[in-house]
Amino acid sequence: MKILLMFIMGFSYVYAAKVVDVGKRFKSSSSCKVCHKRIVDEWSQSWHAKSHFANDEYFKKSLEYVSRKSRKSLNALKVQCATCHNPRISVTSTDESYEIAAVMGLNKDDVVDKAVNDDTISEGINCVVCHNIDKIHDEYDASKRGINRVEWTESGTMTGPFKDVRSPYHKTKHHDFMDKEPNKLCFVCHANDKSLKGVVFTNMEKEYKKKGSPSCVECHMGKKRWDVAATYQFNGKAKKRNVRHHGFAGAHVASMWKDALKLKLATKSKNLIIAIYNPQPHNLPSGFGAREIIVNVAYMNGSKILKEDNISLTRHYTRKRNRVTIPHLAIKQTKDTSIPAKGKKVLKVKKVDGAKKVKVTLYYRLVNDDVRNLLKLKDEIWSKKYFITSKTFQL
Ligand code: HEC
Ligand code: HEC
Ligand code: HEC
Ligand code: HEC
Ligand code: HEC
Structure with missing residues (x-):
């Protein structure tokens, strides 16, 4: 009976909004280290690297508190918050029938349980979050953020600020939101954060005074400086370019x-x-x-x-x-x-x-x-x- 219920519900409560699996070779930032060590080290000190619930006490306790008070299952909330905190999650929403399954204890080790505990998302906002974004849907309703506002590249294609690059490890693709209009990338998540009841408590996109202002990266990734983007050598030399710091220093610094x-x-x-x-x-x-x-x-x-x-x-x-x-x-x-x-x-x-x-x-x-x-x-x-x-x- 349990099995039958799980089978029926399994199909109804999980529907994925355009998930692209992250290939094994790209999941972890440690696989980028051979060629991008400086960037990986900088990023690992940032709070983007701590955006998973296991690594941020405030986030974790908020999740648990919301679950207790709203009587929504912890897994359903983890999926909901993952929209911005862990956007490479493989399940993007759950519905009422999932809540019933959770109450009955039928959700152990199911597809949602596996998704929230998967190692693909354990690094939080890592390289393959920002550098696998292929499209930002600015025309969407302002309430759609994170995973619901973007489309992903095929796994293994890294989007970046440069047009003339080659990598032996991955494909590359240029996008203006990595270069000319980087605020667009930040506003995928840094905007319109709201409560379960729809109260918007922060909206950086709305309050941002665009006119004459530097972009987010100028202050939170620092000024451009002359260094290598990758240590990998073509013809015995690593190319130097204008690069930025990946520390995303903010309120915790x-x-x-x-x-x-x-x-x-x-x-x-x-x-x-x-x-x-x-x-x-x-x-x-x-x-x-x-x-x-x-x-x-x-x-x-x-x-x-x-x-x-x-x-x-x-x-x-x-x-x-x-x-x-x-x-x-x-x-x-x-x-x-x-x-x-x-x-x-x-x-x-x-x-x-x-x-x-x-x-x-x-x-x-x-x-x-x-x-x-x-x-x-x-x-x-x-x-x-x-x-x-x-x-x-x-x-
Ligand atoms: C719209 C995207 C978005 C969603 C959805 C979202 N967050 Fe966040 N969250 C952010 C951003 C961006 C920050 C960083 C803002 C800052 O530090 O000023 C943040 C920061 C936080 C922090 C502060 C962490 C710290 O270290 O100070 C907590 C706590 C938090 N979120 C809890 C949650 C919970 C719980 C959920 C789900 C119910 C959730 N968030 C869903 C975007 C989101
Ligand atoms: C929050 C989004 C974000 C995350 C996470 C992120 N990057 Fe970036 N990255 C950017 C942006 C934006 C630029 C473009 C900076 C510029 O040149 O203005 C960039 C640039 C780069 C470049 C080109 C060199 C440079 O500094 O401009 C490389 C290589 C790169 N990132 C690798 C990585 C790796 C490896 C990781 C994981 C350890 C990572 N990035 C994580 C946003 C991100
Ligand atoms: C074997 C070496 C190697 C590995 C491993 C590697 N890269 Fe690269 N990557 C490069 C080289 C080389 C470039 C081009 C650098 C240049 O021309 O300045 C590059 C460029 C990039 C760029 C810039 C693309 C652009 O169009 O601007 C990004 C982003 C990037 N890599 C991300 C990653 C991420 C994320 C990983 C780990 C999943 C990774 N790389 C692993 C060698 C590597
Ligand atoms: C995929 C969603 C996402 C994107 C894209 C994103 N961020 Fe974040 N950012 C977050 C979340 C979530 C946090 C909070 C993590 C935590 O505290 O646990 C955060 C934290 C930060 C912080 C640290 C704030 C603090 O309280 O210390 C800074 C600074 C920041 N982001 C800047 C940027 C900039 C600049 C960009 C654009 C280049 C960007 N972010 C893109 C989701 C995102
Ligand atoms: C002129 C420099 C500058 C620019 C441009 C800028 N910031 Fe900030 N930002 C700051 C300073 C200074 C603080 C306060 C100290 C800190 O938190 O780093 C701050 C704070 C923050 C915080 C933490 C706020 C809090 O109270 O929790 C976040 C998140 C953030 N900025 C994101 C962004 C995003 C996203 C953009 C682009 C829309 C941006 N910033 C543009 C300078 C800047």
């Missing part, structure tokens, strides 16, 4: 935060005016919801601190009956407190009597108190305060 925002202080009658400027072409914090900017205001007399305030710029998320929740379960979110792209945010606070000067310091935190406590995140990176900038002002 302390040095990136230093001076990412600017401060200007002034007084107006009894108030201190704190203006925070964001020179970047996207909002900060941006990206993922529940990120936080902390404005620390210390009123001083000499070296003595008279009073210290911490103002939190973050978003709060609620589900049914106004209960606090995480972004992925939000029915409602509080208003956007981020500093707008190429814009400013002005805060007004009351001065403290007797204070001779004030020191304002900006910090960034990956996860705000609400969400960190709900998920019981353990690693210290989630609570650590990254220094941004600081200014002192005589009152």
Whole structure:
């Protein structure tokens, strides 16, 4: 009976949206190392290399939390989140009958179970995610992202920025989104991230100020530099070209935060005016919801601190009956407190009597108190305060 049920359901609950299998020779970044060692090493330090649930505590605990609260099976959610976090997954959606099978315990070792645990996706966003994209469907509805917005090349064809390349290991193909319009590639996933209830908590594509701005890769892959793309030698020489760093340094990298925002202080009658400027072409914090900017205001007399305030710029998320929740379960979110792209945010606070000067310091935190406590995140990176900038002002 179990077998029969599995057989019937097996066909109904899995339908693949144009999956192209990744050949054995290309699955793992370690097979690129012989010729692209520098790039593989850089990438392996990036958070793209940690986008699989096994490698990111915040992601893993979010998945488990959403599963508990929404009563959706963990595997179904893994498939759903894989849309952007693990887009080379071989099953792209599950339906109601899968949930029934999961509740009955009929899903062990089935095709979905195998897909979410397959080694093809264990490296997260690896080389064959970005370099096997053959087409980006910008004409699709904005809600279709990741796996649902792209078409893949045949396995073994690497798309890249160069037109005049040859490789003994793989075919190559040029695309403008690797070269002239790289933002398109980033927006496949860095846009329109939303909760199960459809609340969009981040949309970098919408907030991005295109005019006169450098592209994403200029800042997050660094300036082009003269080096080899591959160490493989034709006629005894490896060709030098303009290449970029594959570290994708972002919110988890302390040095990136230093001076990412600017401060200007002034007084107006009894108030201190704190203006925070964001020179970047996207909002900060941006990206993922529940990120936080902390404005620390210390009123001083000499070296003595008279009073210290911490103002939190973050978003709060609620589900049914106004209960606090995480972004992925939000029915409602509080208003956007981020500093707008190429814009400013002005805060007004009351001065403290007797204070001779004030020191304002900006910090960034990956996860705000609400969400960190709900998920019981353990690693210290989630609570650590990254220094941004600081200014002192005589009152
Ligand atoms: C998040 C997407 C992404 C991932 C993941 C990624 N790349 Fe790239 N790669 C790019 C982009 C974009 C460029 C073009 C950079 C430029 O020249 O402006 C590029 C360029 C390259 C180039 C040409 C040389 C250069 O630096 O421009 C090679 C070779 C390459 N990548 C190999 C790899 C390998 C090997 C991996 C896996 C370890 C990898 N890439 C992972 C996006 C990615
Ligand atoms: C045996 C050596 C070798 C191996 C292994 C290898 N490549 Fe390459 N690859 C090359 C050479 C050579 C080039 C051309 C470099 C040049 O002309 O500057 C190249 C170019 C590329 C480019 C740029 C293509 C373009 O059109 O701009 C990408 C992307 C790339 N490789 C990705 C990969 C990935 C991903 C892997 C692992 C799955 C891999 N390569 C494995 C030798 C290799
Ligand atoms: C296939 C989907 C996908 C594509 C394409 C993609 N990213 Fe990402 N990116 C992600 C995901 C998912 C994460 C978060 C991984 C994690 O933290 O576990 C991420 C993380 C990052 C981070 C680190 C952010 C942080 O919080 O530290 C940066 C920076 C970044 N991406 C930049 C880029 C740029 C630039 C491009 C375009 C060249 C790009 N990404 C293309 C999905 C993608
Ligand atoms: C002028 C440089 C610049 C450009 C261009 C740029 N960024 Fe950023 N980005 C930053 C800085 C600075 C930060 C804050 C420090 C950090 O997180 O790296 C940041 C933060 C981020 C973060 C983490 C935000 C958070 O709060 O979690 C992501 C993701 C990101 N950028 C992706 C992108 C994407 C995608 C693009 C292209 C649409 C892009 N960036 C264009 C400079 C830039
Ligand atoms: C539309 C594409 C997309 C989908 C679908 C998606 N994510 Fe993400 N996710 C991203 C991107 C892009 C980032 C990186 C943003 C940043 O760091 O600013 C990210 C980052 C995260 C982070 C922060 C990780 C860190 O290290 O700080 C968590 C947690 C997360 N996602 C959970 C989930 C869960 C749970 C699901 C499924 C319910 C999911 N995501 C589905 C695109 C997506």
